[in-house]
Amino acid sequence: MPERIRNLAEPFLKLRARESYRYRTGQARRPDLGALYGEAGELFQEASITRIQRRLAGATGEEEQGYRFILEFLVNGRVAKTAAEDLEQRLIWVANASVEAESVGRIAVRTVPQALATTPSADQRRMIDRAWHDGLEDLEPIFQKTVDREHDVVRELGYGDYVEARELLTGIDLRGMARAAEAFLADTEDLYDDLMGRYLVPLAGVDPLDATRGDMYRVRWGEPYRHIFPGKGMVDTISNGLRGCGIDLEAGGRLRVETEGGFSQSQRTFWQPMDVPNRVVVVAGANEGWLGYARFLRSLGEGLHAAHTSPDLPLEFRWMGDWSVSFGFGLTLRHLVSTPEWLEEHHGLSGDDLRDYLVFAGYMELMTLRAWAGRLIYELELHSGGDVGGKAPLFAERMSEATGFRHDRRGYLWNVEAGVAVARKLRGAAFGALVVEYLVDRYGPAWFRDREAGSALLEMLSSGRRFTAPQLAMQIAAKPLRLDRLRERIEAQIG
Numbered sequence: 007m008p009e010r011i012r013n014l015a016e017p018f019l020k021l022r023a024r025e026s027y028r029y030r031t032g033q034a035r036r037p038d039l040g041a042l043y044g045e046a047g048e049l050f051q052e053a054s055i056t057r058i059q060r061r062l063a064g065a066t067g068e069e070e071q072g073y074r075f076i077l078e079f080l081v082n083g084r085v086a087k088t089a090a091e092d093l094e095q096r097l098i099w100v101a102n103a104s105v106e107a108e109s110v111g112r113i114a115v116r117t118v119p120q121a122l123a124t125t126p127s128a129d130q131r132r133m134i135d136r137a138w139h140d141g142l143e144d145l146e147p148i149f150q151k152t153v154d155r156e157h158d159v160v161r162e163l164g165y166g167d168y169v170e171a172r173e174l175l176t177g178i179d180l181r182g183m184a185r186a187a188e189a190f191l192a193d194t195e196d197l198y199d200d201l202m203g204r205y206l207v208p209l210a211g212v213d214p215l216d217a218t219r220g221d222m223y224r225v226r227w228g229e230p231y232r233h234i235f236p237g238k239g240m241v242d243t244i245s246n247g248l249r250g251c252g253i254d255l256e257a258g259g260r261l262r263v264e265t266e267g268g269f270s271q272s273q274r275t276f277w278q279p280m281d282v283p284n285r286v287v288v289v290a291g292a293n294e295g296w297l298g299y300a301r302f303l304r305s306l307g308e309g310l311h312a313a314h315t316s317p318d319l320p321l322e323f324r325w326m327g328d329w330s331v332s333f334g335f336g337l338t339l340r341h342l343v344s345t346p347e348w349l350e351e352h353h354g355l356s357g358d359d360l361r362d363y364l365v366f367a368g369y370m371e372l373m374t375l376r377a378w379a380g381r382l383i384y385e386l387e388l389h390s391g392g393d394v395g396g397k398a399p400l401f402a403e404r405m406s407e408a409t410g411f412r413h414d415r416r417g418y419l420w421n422v423e424a425g426v427a428v429a430r431k432l433r434g435a436a437f438g439a440l441v442v443e444y445l446v447d448r449y450g451p452a453w454f455r456d457r458e459a460g461s462a463l464l465e466m467l468s469s470g471r472r473f474t475a476p477q478l479a480m481q482i483a484a485k486p487l488r489l490d491r492l493r494e495r496i497e498a499q500i501g
Contacts (some may be wrong), residue, residue, distance in 0.1 A: 009481075010059075011049070011054060011076065011080075012321050012481070014047060014048065014049040015076070015079070015325075017148065018045075018046050019325050020040060020081075020242040020281055021045070023278055023280045025038070025039075026279065027280065028034035028286060028342055029101070031264075032276070033212075035101055035284045036094065037096075038096055039093055039097075040091060040198065042090075043086065043090050045439035048079060049080070049437075050084040050087050050195065054080060054085065054165065055081060055163060055164075057141055058080060058283075058360065059077060059164075061073050062074060062077055071472075072322045074175070074177060075323070075471070076322050078175040078176060078425070079177060081159070084163075085159045085160075085424050086394045088156075088158075088331065090154045092148045092151055092152045092155070093152065094162065095148055096145060096149070096152075097143070098501055100115055101116060102115075103141060103463065105118070105137040105138055105140065105141045106137060107136070108137070109129075109130060109132075110130050110133050110157070111493075113134060113137070115138070118134060119274075120174050122135060122220045122223035122224060123223060123226065124227065125224070126211070128210065128211050128212045128216075128221065131135045131223075131224060131405070132220055133220065139414045139417060146416070146419065150419065152445060153388070153394050155420065156168075156424055158447055160172075167407075169181065169386055169390060172425055172426055176328075176425065176426075176429070176430075177328075177441070177474060178429055178433065180382075180386060181386065183278075183382065183429055184383050184386050184435065186489050187489065188378050188379075189379065189381075189489075189490075190375070190489045190492075192328070192498075193490065194375075194376065197408070197496075197500070198371070200212045200377060201365075201372065201500075205225060205366065205369060206221070206225065207228075209227075209228070209229065209230075210224040210420075213439075215411060216408060217403075217411045219411050219412065223314065225373075226370060226373070227295060227297070228296050231295070231296055234355060235295050235296050235353065236294060237295075237298060238291045238294045240290070240299060241265055241299065241302075243341050244299075244302070244306070246352075247342070247348065247351070248454060248460075250455040250457075250460075251454050251455060251456055251457060252460035252461060252464075253444075253463070255306065255310075255490060257286070257310060257404030257482060259305065260284055260285060260313040261287075261309050262287050262288070263306075264288070267295075275288070275291045275293065275301040276288075276289055276291075276306040276318055277306070277308050277309040277312075279312045282312045282313075283312055283313050283316070288302070288306055289305075290302050296367065298344055299343050303336070303342055304337060306336070306339055307331065307337070308336035310339075311331070311467045311470075312332065314467035314468050315471075316468045316469070316470060319470050319472055323471055323472040325468050325469050326471065326473070327470070327471025328473075328475055329430055329471070330430035330434035330474075330475045331432040331437065331471055331473070331474070332434075333435075333438070334433075334438035334440075334441060335466070336434075336438070336442065337434060337437075337438030338438045338463075340438075341438065341442050343366040344368070344371065344499060345451065346360060346362065346364065347451050347452040347454075348454060351452075358443075361501070363500075364499050364500070364501075365500050367499070368496045370497050371410065371492075375435060375489075375492055376409060376461075377405070377408060377409050378428050378431050378435070378491075379432065380404045380407065381405065381406045381428045382406075382428050382432060383404055383408075384397075384401050384405065388400075388401075388418075389477075391424070398415040398416065400418075401413065401417065402414065433475050433476075433487060434475065435492060436475070436489055436492060437475040437478070437479055438486060439491045439495055440462075440479050440482070440485060440496075441482065441490065443495075444482055444483045445459055445463065446460070448462070466482060475487060
């Protein structure tokens, strides 16, 4: 990568990280994206992108991979710079707006997920969800413009078909992954229907035929299992549990865990790389219950990946690259909330209680994976041409079929991230499953007690994002990534 681009990119990444952290922790009510991207100077100009495109065309091996990573970063940055005002309005709405739900009252937008999760009444949940979608409808023109801008930027840079362009930039066979996602949905349909029938009435008080998107939050809340994972002492429990394999939560002082209650805008846990690998922050929001632990473990795994990345790697292999690798390492730790040996040792579960919880945990993982699979299929159709606004019914159909919860068509542009990011979540899930399988096969199901397992995991983390998830999978286990590995694991867990 030309040194000029590298010298511009690293200060920008650090500044963007700081602004993101301030916004997400509630220290800033709005992110000044316009100023942020304005200060980037020539970094995201077309000339910079063209230079990297030329270099990429003549590169091979690791040099080619580095150029590809920086090219995707520059294209995404240009998209964000072009749509900065629209993105800012969306973030301001999330942080500051509220909605009026009939028979419930006014609710801050950022707390709607929590309200849906903690509201026992199905009727009230529908009121809350409807009010949220009413507010979302007002932002539809902004969302449409954001998608249109992304398509325009990709086209102006000389790429034709949007999906094909993203395949070239990411190196991911998006269409092939969508076919695998369709197969995953078909192969898990019967199991998922059985689990929906088992849990919907006791957890959400609704029949499967009547379940809507708002009920998903109530089901995921997992009321009967919350006592297993007390919020108090969560970080100490996890720290003590990982100490057996030699993993230090502070990564030698490079990672800081912040545990202020209600600290983040959404009260959700997140991680933020501030200066890879020297400074990484994991913020623990609402951390009670299985979901609080799962989110913290995933963020911790991603944070540890950044903090253990070799400082000798060039910028493109520390900050950029295939983030499904980081996501997969996060899911590797997240899987501890579904590991019988961990649950017995650190949460006192055994016998029927353990078996009952493991079935619920399998259901939760399958719900998430099916939602990602459905979204990937939908987003490729969204980006395949035609009127963006006309894709709303398709969204409702795809997501309702994938999750079993009826979705409102007005949410069709919510959570649509640049670059078909959901593909990386699915790939990260497949990578995380492979890492867990490797650790269990080599060191046993209680790998978290084994020093050698910890050393092996830390060695994996040190490669940063030098390799893509499929490349690293072959290095670790000499196996390709497969979504059906996730299905097999869930089926074995449920029994």
